[in-house]
Each structure stands twice: as structure tokens, then as C-alpha cells.
Amino acid sequence: MIIELEGFFHQVLLVGKKCSKQQLKQMYILVKELTSETKDIPQVFCRIYNFEEIPYDKHVEVNFVIDTDTDRVYSPRY
Template identity: 40%
Template sequence: MMIIEVDGYFKQAILHTKENYSLEEIEQIYLDLKTKVELIDEIPKLLCKDYNMIEIDKNIVNKVDIVIDTDTDRTYKPYY
């Protein structure tokens, strides 16, 4: 189980998945999905649809496992 934050200028989303993806797997998934969308804002919706992730309320999450920054195309693990 992990929490993924999709952070962009226009759209921020917190997603929950039962899978334990590696940083490299998430990075590859993001890059693949990026080629399939017209607007980068569609990434969270596609992650939910194609990878069975669930968008959750960001107010109930205090730590995320991986961040996908759609503005810089960086995928990273945050330090707490």
C-alpha cells in the first residue's frame, strides 16, 4: 500500500494504491501516461482508471511515498 501525490500547477491529487511500486516503476508509468493525454491534468484520472488507484482527500494524509511533479517531470521520494 502506498500514497502517491501528483503535483502540478493546475491540479494536485493524492492517490492511494494497494500496489507497492518502485520509484522507477512510477516514473515509467508517468512517462507512458504522459504520451497518452492531451492535458497533463488528466494524469490522476488515468492513474485511477488504468492502475486501480483511488483519489483520496489530501487533508487526511500527512505523508506521501512518492511525488510526481508534472511541472518539472520529476518523480521522487520526499524526505520528512
């Protein structure tokens, strides 16, 4: 599964174990509670949930996007 963390401080692709949108939202909420800086979210997310950051490519189709500015989790349409 590939997710994109998109926000003011970063645009990051993460690869990890498949999960539902609801599970992903819960995972993100926990990570957000554990971080004081928005820019640290990708590193904390990877450390806690064993995801791996991959080089960003806007042409990669992702399963979910997490918008860290609005806290919205959604599936993009291609």
C-alpha cells in the same frame, strides 16, 4: 502506497499498489503519453493502474511525489 501528483493544475493524493520509484516513473511516462491535457493525468493514472484518489491533506506523508510541471519523481523527506 500513497503518491502525490503535484503541478500547476492539481495537487492530488492517490492510493494504490506498492511499486518502486523506477516503476512509478515508467507508469507516469505512459500516462503522460496517453493524455493531451495535464489536468487529466490523475484520472487516467487511476483508471490504468487501479489507483484511487483520496481527499488531499498536506499533512499526509506520501511515499513518492510526481511533479507534473518538471516530470520529476522523488521521495520526500519528512
